[in-house]
Amino acid sequence: MSYEIIKWVHILSGIVLFGTGFGSAFYKFMADRSHNLDNIAITNRHVVLADWIFTTPTVFLQPLTGFWMAHERGFGFSSGWFMLAVGLFIFAGLCWLPVVWLQIRMRNDAQSALARSGQLPPRYQSDARLWFWLGIPAFSSMVAVVWLMVAQPALA
Numbered sequence: 001m002s003y004e005i006i007k008w009v010h011i012l013s014g015i016v017l018f019g020t021g022f023g024s025a026f027y028k029f030m031a032d033r034s035h036n037l038d039n040i041a042i043t044n045r046h047v048v049l050a051d052w053i054f055t056t057p058t059v060f061l062q063p064l065t066g067f068w069m070a071h072e073r074g075f076g077f078s079s080g081w082f083m084l085a086v087g088l089f090i091f092a093g094l095c096w097l098p099v100v101w102l103q104i105r106m107r108n109d110a111q112s113a114l115a116r117s118g119q120l121p122p123r124y125q126s127d128a129r130l131w132f133w134l135g136i137p138a139f140s141s142m143v144a145v146v147w148l149m150v151a152q153p154a155l156a
């Protein structure tokens with residue numbers, strides 16, 4: 001397969017990964033602030049769905065296409081920018097795993113509040129706060145990864 005096609009897939013999947021994360025964070029943040037339980041429940045459901053449909057495949061596509069290109073171009077342990085980018089990508093992934101778990105728990109809590117009490121459990125707010133704060137280092141790392149990919153600076 002031609003290098004350009006793989007690079008195109010890599011960049012396109014990076015856009016989807018980044019855009020889904022940013023969009024989901026915005027819509028969920030706004031829904032939580034609306035204090036409208038219907039809105040909160042539907043948005044949480046869609047955030048979890050978007051993670052399965054869009055984020056999960058791209059989380060695998062990025063390193064697969066990236067390592068393939070690195071192999072073709074001869075980037076490796078000696079390329080500082082490349083190793084830093086891989087490290088930051090793993091760090092972002094480690095932040096994302098608890099985020100996925102929190103999202104599923106918030107979705108379930110919102111569904112049962114809608115079906116039963118009409119009240120979100122107290123842990124919902126602390127889950128939403130933790131979810132938000134885990135997103136900050138994850139997004140910052142991704143911004144740094146994109147810069148490293150584009151600039152490919154000569155690091156040690």
Ligand code: HEM
Pocket residue numbers: 007010011014015017018062063065066067069070073075085086089142145146149150151
């Ligand atoms: C383990 C994860 C990753 C690996 C191994 C990897 C690897 C690579 C490599 C080797 C290139 C150089 C291609 C070239 O110069 O021809 C590249 C380019 C690029 N990568 Fe990644 N990448 C990863 C993750 C990401 C992520 C998460 C994003 C964005 C969200 C991203 C966005 C880009 C972009 C935009 C380019 C094109 C840069 C340019 O040509 O100026 N990559 N990647």
